[in-house]
Amino acid sequence: MTEQTTVLVVEDEESFIDALTVGLKREGFRVQVARDGAQALDLFDAVNPDLVLLDVMLPRISGIDVCRQLRKRSQVPIIMVTAKGAEIDTVVGLEVGADDYITKPFSTKELVARIRALLRRRKPHHGQAPVEIAGLRIDPVAHRVSGNGQPLSLGPTEFRLLHYFMTHPNRVYTRTQLMDEIWGDQVIIEERTVDVHIRRLRQALSPSAHDALIETVRGRGYALRTEPIAVGKA
Numbered sequence: 001m002t003e004q005t006t007v008l009v010v011e012d013e014e015s016f017i018d019a020l021t022v023g024l025k026r027e028g029f030r031v032q033v034a035r036d037g038a039q040a041l042d043l044f045d046a047v048n049p050d051l052v053l054l055d056v057m058l059p060r061i062s063g064i065d066v067c068r069q070l071r072k073r074s075q076v077p078i079i080m081v082t083a084k085g086a087e088i089d090t091v092v093g094l095e096v097g098a099d100d101y102i103t104k105p106f107s108t109k110e111l112v113a114r115i116r117a118l119l120r121r122r123k124p125h126h127g128q129a130p131v132e133i134a135g136l137r138i139d140p141v142a143h144r145v146s147g148n149g150q151p152l153s154l155g156p157t158e159f160r161l162l163h164y165f166m167t168h169p170n171r172v173y174t175r176t177q178l179m180d181e182i183w184g185d186q187v188i189i190e191e192r193t194v195d196v197h198i199r200r201l202r203q204a205l206s207p208s209a210h211d212a213l214i215e216t217v218r219g220r221g222y223a224l225r226t227e228p229i230a231v232g233k234a
Helices: 014-026 037-047 063-073 087-095 108-122 156-167 175-183 191-208
Strands: 006-010 030-034 051-055 078-082 100-103 131-133 136-139 144-147 150-152 214-217 221-224
Touching: 006 014, 006 037, 014 030, 014 108, 030 037, 037 051, 037 063, 051 063, 051 108, 063 078, 063 087, 078 087, 078 108, 087 100, 087 191, 100 108, 131 156, 136 156, 144 191, 150 191, 156 175, 156 191, 156 221, 175 191, 175 221, 191 214
Parallel strands: 006 030, 006 051, 051 078, 078 100
Antiparallel strands: 131 136, 136 144, 144 150, 214 221
16 A cells, blocks of 8 residues: 555544554554545545544534545445444445445554455456446456446445356355355355445446346355346335
8 A cells, every 4th residue: 555545534523633643654644534425525625535433423514425525426345434333324334325435443454455455345356357248347457337328327335246146147146155256255245235335336327227136145145147137126
């Protein structure tokens, strides 16, 4: 990771800000700090960060609302910071566009592992050819997706998930298999996170009706079919 990688930390707890700043800088990241939701939205445009670490509980504008507004502006990776046991915050954060979440308290080592995993997933794998199935086209080098010629907007996790499905069509993958392939076995997430990103992927593909390619195979997992399915969505 180069020192040019900028993380926007959105947090109002001073002691936590200090610990995060020291830890991330030690790992070679450039750190910018916003102490409330409104400041985060203003600073985002000025800083143009590579990743946002966003606390759910913020003054003025909540982290959930900040996440929702940032996702309208950009596909920058967002990691939500939630309180221990705040299951609702976690699910809502993923629903409105976060790519991952981490629960307080956490170590710098765990946080850095998640940041690096997200940034790796965001980078295109050069040399990979575009793939097209039933009018749905993904170009991993240009990082573009289109459906019947219509540009489609996907977040970094949904992009990686779609690329994996499209390069392995008509195969059913369990949530555990997708967790290992998309997030990596070094990052611990819950199975419901996969369900949320599948739902977001379907939403992103719906303008061209390609959400019909994603099938839920009950009791097993998910698959991308080469032809639209009539039933099976969840």
